[in-house]
Amino acid sequence: MVTAFQNTQVLLLSFVLLAACLAKLAVRHPAPAHDHVHGVPLPGWLPQATRLDSRPFAVAVALVEGGLGIALLVTSQFSVRLVTALAFAVATWTVSELRVRRPDAGCGCFGGLSAKQVDRRTVARALLFTLAAVAALGAPRAGFAWLHDAHATVGLALLAVEVALFSLISPEVATLWEKRAAWRIRREDEPCDRRHSPLAETMRTLRASAAWSAHEDTVVSAVPLDVWREGCWRFLAYRAVSDGRPAELIFAVSTAARGRRVRVAMVPAEEPALR
């Protein structure tokens, strides 16, 4: 039973390290404005060199975490377990220091998901992970090997319980849901006059519209004369023929996220200026 518990901690630590790696790479930690002291900017190299939340530093930590997470899965080397335990011990010290010295800042443990200020739960969580890493020092199996073991069912159930408990004390879960909801809202509600609308999307909307179907036969060149944008509309001007005379077919295609409309107008072609 003790062995099963130890092996489960290896899986738990591997899961946490890989999750932290992915979160750091995928969700940037917002950089607080701590390059000023009493309103006076520090020399450029100093804040850059000492920022623990700078992007290169976060990427480096993420890669180390990912490497450790994979190593825990594939090898039962004691050195890997020891480095993991030391890493979690250092993390515990770091978040406890942050809680005292930078009460306004998040720990960045899970990248941008850890933007809320460090509280006692975060320190307790890091401490529990350290204890789990100490318990895993004596685990006889690597993560993948334990998963293929006949007794792994008990371990997986224990792992599920532990993950659920850690999720309860982790503010990142709530942040993840908030961000997910915000991303969905932004995708749909981004104002049409600021929304980046790729030209391919405009062309799809145009070709599927009734306005295009009604005037397609008058277009004499598939290459538009001009394509430009003003706020909520992207305009496309085509050479066309109307009653045997050269004309211009102007389409205005909405740049909104949903329910894009298409308007059309036919105007006589402009006479080329005499030189």
Next chain:
Amino acid sequence: MHHPEAARRRRRAAVLGAPPDSAGPPARPGAHAGTVLDASPHLLVLAVPGGEVRLPLSDTTAIWHGDRAGPDVLRPGRRAVARPYRGRPGTERVWIDAARVTGTITAATRRSVDVDLGPHRGTTTVTIPETVYDRIRVRHPRLEPGYLFDTVCVRTPDGPRAVAPGTSQPGYRADALTAPEPDASVPGESHGTATWFDGGDAPGAAYPAVDPEGRAGGCADAPRGCVPLPLLSIGSGLTVHNACTGRTARIPVTECGCVAARFCDRCVQCGTSPRGRLVELTPVAFAALGGDLETGCFNAVLRHDRGTRRW
């Protein structure tokens, strides 16, 4: 010369109707920019786009050439921007060989700064004389690669020579700009700062939010800026209001303002403006709106065309 704005205005009006503020041609510019052809203490002759103008000078005309100067700096061949008095004859201000260097520092020494002016403006080296070095450093505490730089200069045969800072240097690195929330809506009027750039002698504007798709003219890697602005194109019309002088003008977008988009600074010409550059104007457009080239900015209001914001 091809003018896409006229064709685009005609085509847009055909499909959406004419916007309410585009009736009639743009207002006659209240300033002139060109090359000095001839000058005397009482007359300045400039070669401007489309001909020449003769401007009367008097004792009250203020002449600038890096600092207050006399009529002796009005030499043929030099670049000049002149602003007539408003509502009475005579010339109020003349700027000779004014230049502006705005961009990202690529190298810096105590005597000169190399600046990347943006993807379509190239690079330049600004000489900083000893007499203005301290002034520049007070407003630019980080003369280091990667930080933003903005100075008012005077043209010399050896390149631009700095005479005054154009703004207070933003504290962030040029690539660390915080963009507005993607769902931030565009108000009917945007308040911020308007600056100027060396964009030729015709009225025009570099706008920070030019669409990069199609032939709109935007830069693919332009930042989103720190002010929510509608995406427009080269040739779109902007209604710019100088909150300090009360002057308003309709100015066409002539360039992508991807450098202006990196500046989240304020203007304090008349009160403190909200953060963010709304537009960079050519010297003649800036002066026509009442801006003084040596001060670098004015508190601006950008009125957005409601016609393109409904769908």
